[in-house]
Amino acid sequence: MTPERLFIRDIDHPSGDLLDFEIVERKGLGHPDTICDEIAEQMSLALSRLYLLECGEVLHHNVDKALCRPIGKRCILYEARVIMVA
Helix, strand or coil, rough: CCCCCCCCCCCCCHHHHCCCCCCCCCCCCCCCCHHHHHHHHHHHHHHHHHHHHHHCCCCCCCCCCEEEEECCCCCCCEEEEEEEEC
C-alpha cells in the first residue's frame, strides 16, 4: 500500500468575492429539502435537550439525513412520509 500524497497548487482563475457574479440555488420554505432540513434541526435540538437532561452533557450525534417523499403521485406535497436516519 502506498501513502497518499497531498498536492497544493495556486488557483489560476478568480473565485469567490473576486467574481463579477455568483449563481446560487435557493429553495423556498415549502421545498422538501427545506422541510427536511428544519425537521432534522428540530430533532437535533430535542436530542440535545434530552442528552443534557439524562446525561448532563450533549453527546455527539448526527441527525442530518432525511428523506421527504410525497404519498401518492401528487405534485404538491400535502401528505408526506419523513424518514430520518440517526
